[in-house]
Amino acid sequence: MTEPVISVRAVSKRYANGVEALNKVALEIHAGEVVCVVGPSGSGKSTLLRVLNGLEEVSAGEVRVDGIPLDTHKRSINRLRARVGMVFQQFNLFPHFSVLENLMLAPQRVLGESAGIVQARALALLEKVGLSDKVNARPSQLSGGQQQRVAIARALAMQPEVMLFDEPTSALDPEKTGEVLDVMKQLAAEGMTMLVATHEMGFARVVAHRMLFMEHGRIAHEDAPVAFFDAPRNERLKQFLNQVL
Amino acid sequence: MNRWLWHGVYAAVLLVVGWAIYKASERVDYTWRWQRIPQYIVSTEGDEIRAPYDGFVALAGDGKSLTLNELNGSRSETFTQFDTALSGDGDLVFQNDVLARKSGLRAGPLTVGLWVTLEISALALMLALILGLIAGLGRVSHNPAARHLATTYVEVIRGTPLLVQIFIFYFFIGTVLQLSAFAAGVAALAVFTGAYVAEIIRAGIEAVPRGQMEAARSLGLGRAQAMRFVVLPQALKKSLPPLAGQSISLIKDSSLVSVMALTDLTKAGREVVSSTFSPFEVWFTVAAMYLLLTGGLSIFVRRLEKRMAHE
Numbered sequence: 001m002t003e004p005v006i007s008v009r010a011v012s013k014r015y016a017n018g019v020e021a022l023n024k025v026a027l028e029i030h031a032g033e034v035v036c037v038v039g040p041s042g043s044g045k046s047t048l049l050r051v052l053n054g055l056e057e058v059s060a061g062e063v064r065v066d067g068i069p070l071d072t073h074k075r076s077i078n079r080l081r082a083r084v085g086m087v088f089q090q091f092n093l094f095p096h097f098s099v100l101e102n103l104m105l106a107p108q109r110v111l112g113e114s115a116g117i118v119q120a121r122a123l124a125l126l127e128k129v130g131l132s133d134k135v136n137a138r139p140s141q142l143s144g145g146q147q148q149r150v151a152i153a154r155a156l157a158m159q160p161e162v163m164l165f166d167e168p169t170s171a172l173d174p175e176k177t178g179e180v181l182d183v184m185k186q187l188a189a190e191g192m193t194m195l196v197a198t199h200e201m202g203f204a205r206v207v208a209h210r211m212l213f214m215e216h217g218r219i220a221h222e223d224a225p226v227a228f229f230d231a232p233r234n235e236r237l238k239q240f241l242n243q244v245l
Numbered sequence: 246m247n248r249w250l251w252h253g254v255y256a257a258v259l260l261v262v263g264w265a266i267y268k269a270s271e272r273v274d275y276t277w278r279w280q281r282i283p284q285y286i287v288s289t290e291g292d293e294i295r296a297p298y299d300g301f302v303a304l305a306g307d308g309k310s311l312t313l314n315e316l317n318g319s320r321s322e323t324f325t326q327f328d329t330a331l332s333g334d335g336d337l338v339f340q341n342d343v344l345a346r347k348s349g350l351r352a353g354p355l356t357v358g359l360w361v362t363l364e365i366s367a368l369a370l371m372l373a374l375i376l377g378l379i380a381g382l383g384r385v386s387h388n389p390a391a392r393h394l395a396t397t398y399v400e401v402i403r404g405t406p407l408l409v410q411i412f413i414f415y416f417f418i419g420t421v422l423q424l425s426a427f428a429a430g431v432a433a434l435a436v437f438t439g440a441y442v443a444e445i446i447r448a449g450i451e452a453v454p455r456g457q458m459e460a461a462r463s464l465g466l467g468r469a470q471a472m473r474f475v476v477l478p479q480a481l482k483k484s485l486p487p488l489a490g491q492s493i494s495l496i497k498d499s500s501l502v503s504v505m506a507l508t509d510l511t512k513a514g515r516e517v518v519s520s521t522f523s524p525f526e527v528w529f530t531v532a533a534m535y536l537l538l539t540g541g542l543s544i545f546v547r548r549l550e551k552r553m554a555h556e
Contacts, residue, residue, distance in 0.1 A: 055463065081463060081465045082464070085463070086460075086463040088456060088459070090454075092456035094457065095479065105464070105466075105475075106464035109470055
């Protein structure tokens, strides 16, 4: 059995004000897997993703990426972060850079790659997400869906091994979610390891290999998509699905 | 129609204020002598060439060049940049005697003072920006030493009057480091303004959305790299209008260096008052000259803020 790309063991996260965002979460994600996490607000989906990225420190337990423990105090965290790509709900594009510059910044500065190689890769990625004509545009000139696609391309420019998506379409108008979800479906089809926190049930059903239901900081239920949606074996999950579907 | 009414009200209020000032001056029997002021702004007397040492004057035949030969030495100097020779061939002159005059316009004491104020303010601003950037970054640093040092600097400077700081710089630090009055003045203003610049920059950094830093870190950028490429450029852009406002304050604060042996615009004003005994006219003129400096900057700030609001 190959090393899981992501390994979470008994991870708990407690904030200073006493709120327990994660409660002994355990999870393994293997290469090529697409795992979707659903759950009510405050269930810990975002916190889980942020912990996997090193944006939040764990209070207990261990997170490993490619078998290497994620220790936020060490300098090597930056190299590890380069292997984990993250797409945020609020896009977080750099407004003072053009789209192309947004993509080129990290590969040049973190990986030290030459401008020529980085630019070629950036242009290819922009073509892949369907935004070749926006190469020199500023983020403020793009629609929400376009910005999120740029954000996905930006994360992919670092050639990560796993992509984390924190409710990528929640801030978009309904008619714009399609263009982003299409890009994500294509990524999944290409074999990218993905962990997606989302409310888009239709998307999850089609794309996921595994579904997770989180509540109160724990993984309350885990199943394959078809069983998860059509024959939920967990009461709370049943109630949740009734509310959202 | 209504707008012109209110413009008229504005003009009327100004006229009333002007009239009130005039009436008040009548009360104290003040004689207005505005005609004496212009010569202190621009003098038509021209430049005087004075003898650098004692010596004999040799005037060339065409009267266009004048040579001074040192009396008890071998130095000599030739002057050609003048219009009227005021000493004759063979004259014995002493140090500082007027040899010749160059006619033309020359800056009067007030204009010279204005220039000194501008010099001090510009130099102090440049130093303050550097100091403030470092301190501002220190304020948000994760490093406890940097953070505590920066906070102490900001709190101490912002909590004490500028005048007191100038005295400390002039009498204590200036003496210890043997600084000229000019250097001490620039240093005091730079340190003072730097503390305010630090807070402006800190506010600018904190105004950048957290998501920016998070996105940068998620891509693998280190904290320093994220600051340098993502956060600081945005923070500095946000800081421009308040920074410009701070430079306007700096120009006004610079008038306090007049307590040292520095002839800035305010000190020049005091000197002209003692020459003319016309304090009202002189001080209004000095105020107008400060307004000239700050007014220009104000217009620039307003245009800058408008442009940034559109982005």
